[in-house]
Amino acid sequence: MERPLNLPAAIDAAAEALVGVLDSAVSRHQLSVSPTQLRVLSLLSGRPETNVNRLAELLDVVPSSASRLCDRLEATGLLRRVADPRDRREVLLVPTAAAAALLREVRERRHAALQAVLDRMPGRVQQELLQALVCFGQAAIGSVEPQPGAPARTA
Known part of the structure; x- marks a missing residue:
């Protein structure tokens, strides 16, 4: 699989879009905090x-x-x-319990907003995104398991 010409820029743009989706999911509703x-x-x-x-x-x-x-x-x-x-x-x-309820409500709103975006993507792409995000998360904390067929990492 070839790497896009500017993968960091694509990730940055996707992160901006993600933050926008998450923020709008919460900002549309009046929060007490x-x-x-x-x-x-x-x-x-x-x-x-x-x-x-x-x-x-x-x-x-x-x-x-x-x-x-x-x-x-x-x-x-x-x-x-x-x-x-x-x-x-x-x-x-x-x-407090009220804080837990607030966090649960915010998480539900964010998940619903993310699901609305994901629903506009083909299922195959959603699965690829899931795999890529899991791998990215592991790489970010320094514990990547090699993917089958992927070249070995060198230090």
Whole structure:
């Protein structure tokens, strides 16, 4: 299989289109949180042992900025601060059930928007895209399994 002339540019353009689809799926509906707050909730939902300092690192912001974001989320009932059972001096950030419901709603909207785009593509192309995305994801984290018939990678 030949590589397109400018594969990185094609991926960049596809990523822009993907971001547009995902953003429009959420922006058409009034959400009670900003995109940054939504990102915080998403980060925290997958990291149950996170404190404000760790959140600040994940967001690449100073701890005081992360703390203010958490203050706003806590005020809206989407986040709780709880004492770490292993060290009562530490405070963990825990998304509430309302946050989980919000994230589920956003994920469903995004999946529906993506499905609408995929439905305009032939099934064969969808399967090829799935395989390519899985391989890309593996390559991005450095664990690619060689595909049958593919040339060996050299360092």
